[in-house]
Amino acid sequence: MPTASKKVINGWAMYDWANSVYNLVITTTFFPIYFNGMTGKIFGENNVPFLGRTFKNSALYEYATAFAYLLIAVLLPILSSIADTKGNKLRFMQFFCYLGGLSCIGLYWFLGANVEWGILCFVLAAIGYIGSLVFYNSYLPEIAAPEDQDRVSAKGFSMGYIGSVILQIFGFALVLYFDKTGDKSGLGARYTFFLVGLWWMGFAQITFARLPASRPSVERKGVNFLTNGFRELGKVYDQVRKMPLLKTYLFSFFLYSMGVQTVMLAASVFGAKLLHLPDVNLIMTLVLVQLVAIGGAVLMSRLSAKYGNLKVLMSVVLFWILICIGAYFIADAAEGGANVEYYFYAVAVAVGLVMGGIQSLSRSTYSKLMPETKDTASFFSFYDVTEKIAIVIGMFTFGYIDELIGMKYSVLALIVFFLFGFIGLRLSLQKEKKHVFAKAA
Secondary structure (H helix, E strand, O other), rough: OOOOOHHHHHHHHHHHHHHHHHHHHOOOOHHHHHHHHHHHHHHHHOOOEEOOEEEHHHHHHHHHHHHHHHHHHHHHHHHHHHHHHOOOHHHHHHHHHHHHHHHHHHHHHHHOOOOOHHHHHHHHHHHHHHHHHHHHHHOOOOOOOHHHHHHHHHHHHHHHHHHHHHHHHHHHHHHHHHHEEEEEEEEHHHHHHHHHHHHHHHHHHHHHHHHHOOOOOOOOOOOOOHHHHHHHHHHHHHHHHOOHHHHHHHHHHHHHHHHHHHHHHHHHHHHHHOOOOHHHHHHHHHHHHHHHHHHHHHHHHHHHHHHOHHHHHHHHHHHHHHHHHHHHHHHHHHHOOOOOOHHHHHHHHHHHHHHHHHHHHHHHHHHHHHOOOHHHHHHHHHHHHHHHHHHHHHHHHHHHHHHHOHHHHHHHHHHHHHHHHHHHHHHHHHHHHHHHHHHHO
């Protein structure tokens, strides 16, 4: 099918602009810093009460993140099945957008002592963000021809990073202003949470107005969608396992996503807890990461056009391994009393360079490798479930090792995920070459 009009493409990409502020302003930057700071101030960092048990506050954040992704991994097959059967992806995308946006606004009333309220809003916001993305991603093969999907995917990620940087800078200004006034209740961060919800829901209206109605499958009456969702996921799995290239690629994606997503979700906690960097310095660093990531997403798209998606992904995963090794030695040096602030900034820039690129390229690679089908939401649900289970395992492993022996050893564990992911990509490349050779013959 031909690529849709510029108006539709820009409308689709605008949702990245709208919802990336949650992922990059709240999850990556402000909320983990605020959560650890406020709970540590009130309870002490190793004695945060939650549901009758005490936790290390950084580990509680990591467990809460893993729990949110586990819930959405269970929900996605059901939701995507309903959307594909009835052709109402846009309606579900709107529901999850509003759930996420309103939950972000709810974080304004999290003051540190009411831990359950903060965790509830954080989990619901994560569900809203991830839930809307599966329907958003499933539009890609409907609006872009295969040869344009890398470019369109990269455009979405780039717009997301630009929007996030704008709101991060504004949030940073709010934090600075309220710090100077002597505020101790985190008003700067709390106003930022409120603004994220308004931004997300407000700019999403452009997307909702421009996206076409999704292509419906044949509507089936009397279907139990609770069981049918998992049945549809099973059908996708049956197709995937008969496609050696797609199966191997998805397995490698599962492995390296454990590392990528955990680094992105835990980076600010790492800087605050292990390196003891001031909040202002951390926020400034993470704004810089987003700026670098804009160029990184575009660069990966151009490199993939020249060298191929799998070769570029292999190089990027190797780069992530070097980042983890560097982070471990920085943490080790910090424990010995060395000043590692500028080394952390260097590692943060390196993360930014490959952060957006690997997400954009992974998404478009899957879109290219999946078979032609009307059930795009089910296929992207399978992709998203794969990624979310990877996050659950990655974040739980990171949090458990953090509680057990310390966060710097959690970083070392991520190298194993990346290493096996690289091996999977190498095998995928070999299968791709055989596939191309077989078609030529």
